[in-house]
Amino acid sequence: MKNIKYNRFTNLIGLLVLPVILLNCESFIEVDLPDSQITGDHAFSDIGTAEAAIANVYSKLRSGVLVSGNSSGISILLGSYTDELQTYNTGLTEFQFYQNSLIATNTSVNSLWTGSYNLIYAVNAVKEGLENSKTISPNDKDRLLGEALFLRVYIHFYLLNLFGDIPYVTTTDYITNSTIGKLPQSQVYMLMIDDLKDAKSLMPPVNHSQFKTRPGIDTVKTLLARIYLYIEEWGLAEIEANSLINSEKFVWVNSLDEVFLKNSPGTIWQLMPNRQGAPTIEGQSFIFKMGPPPNRALNKLMIDIFEIGDMRKELWIGSVSGETETWYYPHKYKQNTNEATSNEFSILFRLEEMYLIRAEARTHLGDLDGAKIDINKIRSRASLPDTSAETAQQLLDAVIQERRIEFFSELGHRFFDLKRMGLINSTLSPIKPGWNPTDTLLPIPESELLLNPNLLPQNAGY
Template sequence: MKNLITKLLYLAGFLLLLISCDSFVETDLPKSQLNNEAVFEDYATATAALTDIYSKIRDNGMLNGNGIPVQLGSYTDETDSFQSPSSPSEAFYQNRLLPSSPTIQDWWNVAYNQIYAANSLIEGVQNSKNLSEQNKKQLQGEALFIRALIHFYLVNLFGDIPYVIETDYRNNSKIPRTSTQNIYNNLIADLQNASSMLPETYSPAQRVRPNKFTARALLARVYLYNNQFTEAANEASAVLNQTGLFSLEPDLDQVFLINSRETIWQLQSANAGENTVEGSIFIFVSGPPVLALTENFVNSFSAADLRKSNWINSVTDDSTIWYHAFKYKERSNTPASVEYSVQFRLAEQYLIRAEARAHLGNLGGAREDLNKIRERSGLGQTTAQSQTEILNAILQERRWELFSEPGHRFFDLKRFGQLDNILSAVKPGWNSEDRIFPIPQNELNANPNLLPQNPGY
């Protein structure tokens, strides 16, 4: 009886918190609650544990707006840095990452903490006696998606890494690295399971919790990166065919707004009136800035490209012009939030299918998908004809379409075998071993099964 009263009191407080919050991600479960079995006996508290993970992804680590979107832009050829040499971000710009880097350590630790939380939720929901089967499926499907998402970014940054699927610290503290190919096999299995469990609809409507097609959008990307082109095209088609849910926004200024039909999944702001971290970092109103788009990148756009006029803005002090990403238009709070951090959107799915079709020899279909993006941007149809020409055109189109979004430029140059060719010409500190990051040194010290260190470090 005492346990029941305690649980009811907790739920009453939790529901009061929900009512007082503008955003579900404000419902921050204490860490001590995460492993409490009672949490997973009630859908409201289990949902709070799940959405707490989304808030952690938004606020900390790789996918925070000051993480991959900013750091990998300066690591490659999207942005110039004007920060002091002592700034942690300057190591990315100079391509001088070390195993002792605080940022590298933070990304690794936060990522595995988020994976642990997802695994804890999966185990708790599986063992729940009160949750309905439908609720179990949704919660587990979202947790599997999170687990796959974080591992996806880890493997593309660090190479072979542990793929963690349990919460037993005794096993996890000595777990070895998994080969990249096996990691991709695990990603595919997790995302297939997530897709089978998640609903087709969004709840809530603002697309801040992944649905079936979010899982399939990530699965399309995973298949593409794994050179499974038939599967990549099929998964992208499954998303693109959902015309009742998704469509390209004809007005580029509408693409990154909260209610954009192009959004597949976005991270909700913590409080009413807050917008994105990306906007607060990328947008500046005077110079010299902290970060600015490179002139080479800005000048690569055609004058007719609407992305140049709508998604790039300039600031001048009468002697120097600097450019910044302007996909997000708000750099501070507004009376009501107007932009959330977009993680997946429809344009990428067209580019995934175009690339997959090109590799499969369906050159007409590849051009058709590529032209969807070009025509929305005010450009004419591509003149590329051969497979090589089309693939090169897709790489270029991805650069123009997906700049300042999490990791695309770095991962694309790596996939296309162009890292050394492109970056050695514009990055004095670049060498071929920079294609993967160092494993944090204190992790190697704590778990020798992670050895050897990645080459070059």
């Protein structure tokens, strides 16, 4: 059995067995694989093994990497870092996010970086295996290649917005990866757009994944819309958002109680729990039954920013009262114990984002009436009157307010919105002691800088 070499640059992992197992490595090592394991082209000799390989990536995302609903994911970490969550358990690494006391050896920061690059390696291994496979049908190969390209972009997107200039890793070659350097953010965005365009051309027009637990062509369009918004390509952002809103594949959910159910017709992409009947990780992480909160709760600042009559406060926030104090928690996901069936899956993309992307894009394009329509779509469902905004700046203020309310505790939207709109310093410096302008980026893990000097310099402020 031939040896496989691994590069510690990002704790790179290999796809080894059926079902696929990810092997973390601590240094430059060689591993002799047992006879029972299969590698390379053999792992992609049929559709079942290829599906298992890529399904493992979704499992890792759900259970502990980047977008997981637990304390290693950005919903909690960035919610604590901004003005959404308050951390009560001082023993958690998220407490350093809440206190704005991050250092380059923070274990959560290290996990965000290494866990994400581990999955990027796994995705690249899937892509290379598919490209070399001579037995998987062309249709299946194209579909899975599209998923692999999408996942590569999806993970890089968050790394870019967390760490700034980063490597864009497109190969499993350990020699290349051991010396890879950072690229400017503008260049990374262009590489991501190219990958998404390729993914769009490969994916079938209809996503047959039950409950939308696998990304399809519409998921690609959703991420494209978000990226175009972030790089201020307003016309392209509107086009992609339009394509989702007008596709008739997704239906606006009129009831706030039904937005986060697993069969919600407005969901574009979600991840199922690890077993039937289990709750989402978000439900387990956010809901508590007694005070004071054991780990975290909504920041009181969040409670105060809802308009009178906003039903999202009533239906998406839970509370626990003590003798002298009341604490609040995100209650978008209601299930937090095992039941006969899982009522909710973890939502990564939903239709509401497309309306707010289009509203923002339309405002910049001068279509103020169209922007109002989209904003009012969100407000009406929350039982609020139409927006009173009239000018372009007032509409942009209305968009950021609706995004704050609509997406609280979801995947770091608040952090990314404040940063890209130039509001993060003025918003957080009054409420975060010691907040500095350089805190808009996380530190690159110190261990990674020691292993690969091409990742230098460290982000400013660390």
